Amino acid sequence: MNKQEMRRTETRNRIIEAAALCFAESGYDGTAVATICETAGVSKGAFYHHFSSKQQLFIVLIDQWLEGLDQHLVALGDQADDPASQLLAMTRVIGQIIQLPNQQMMIYLEFLNRAFHDPQVLQATTRPFHRYRQQIANIFEIGVADGTFRSLNGDSAATIVIALAIGLLIQGFLDPAAADWEQVSQEGMEILLKGMKDKS
Amino acid sequence: MNKQEMRRTETRNRIIEAAALCFAESGYDGTAVATICETAGVSKGAFYHHFSSKQQLFIVLIDQWLEGLDQHLVALGDQADDPASQLLAMTRVIGQIIQLPNQQMMIYLEFLNRAFHDPQVLQATTRPFHRYRQQIANIFEIGVADGTFRSLNGDSAATIVIALAIGLLIQGFLDPAAADWEQVSQEGMEILLKGMKDKS
DNA sequence: TAATACAAACTGACCAGTCGGTATTTTTGG
């Protein structure tokens, strides 16, 4: 990596980091490209040298964020091996995320909202989303096979678990003080698992 | 109601309806006041005669929407009286809402997103939200008292049920064709109820 | 010398909200 490439990647990263900050704080529409540039300590020329548009930068951000989440989940999956523990471990992460005044999560909500109005963002957001669901569905299918869970459709079960997670995230952001979110998410997951176990 | 009042309310309603349409289609930021006026067949002067700002109109819309939901839920609560049936009835509504290509729901997602960036909208959105949660919490407490459910905290249980609903709504909008949402939401609620019943 | 990385002034489009004016309805006082 020569001098030029080093400078290049450094500037690029500075812009990306600044953008993450700004979008998390003010949302996509509320953030001006000029503001991102100021935050990054860079000119507009630099911005459009590295990214073709505001939207493209946003999508780069989505990809990056989702890749990070991906690695996090894979790491979690490797730690425990019985299905129920895996799911509970994932849930613990959700609870922690809500608790922290985490700018990371704010960004994801921004992704979601943009997705509803912008087909390209929708694609970028949903593609990996399906992968996660598939992953969770697999955990359930293993659980059904080994008798941990009663017979149920893996996809449906995964969808329901994810729904719980998303719903808790959103409520947690609407009102961070309304509950002990780590505990509520743990409790919710336990209830779900109990409801999925064999026989009543 | 004299002539003037009639004209007044008619124009006002035309603006509100047009706004609901525009916001649902293009989002808050994506909708120009001028566009709302054109859609309503009304001038900008009329708009600012009836509403002090774009934001205020938005909040009026929220209030109206939430009042409608309120009545809907109350009506449901009156139909059945055992706790489990009440909750299942509510869930059925969620499933139906996702199914319809419903512009109404799009608006609610817009409310949510704005709430994250605008304190006034946050207030308008969360106040009635707490009421619903309280209502659902009551259902749970009745269920705990009469032995339908095992001992659990009504607030937590309500939060978890709402989380499921919100999460399903969002997934449903991200990908309407990914599942039979009415069935999945029904299934999810049944699993939750099963997990909350007395003993396993 | 050529290409790359960046600076910053600039452009054109858009947009929330204002303002001076008009049309219609209601009120008032003779």
Added chain:
DNA sequence: CCAAAAATACCGACTGGTCAGTTTGTATTA
């Protein structure tokens, strides 16, 4: 009952400002 005054409902051109993206120029590196 009716004219004049007052109030209300509405019109649409206009303003001040913002912002995404462009362009022209410069410094550094290959």
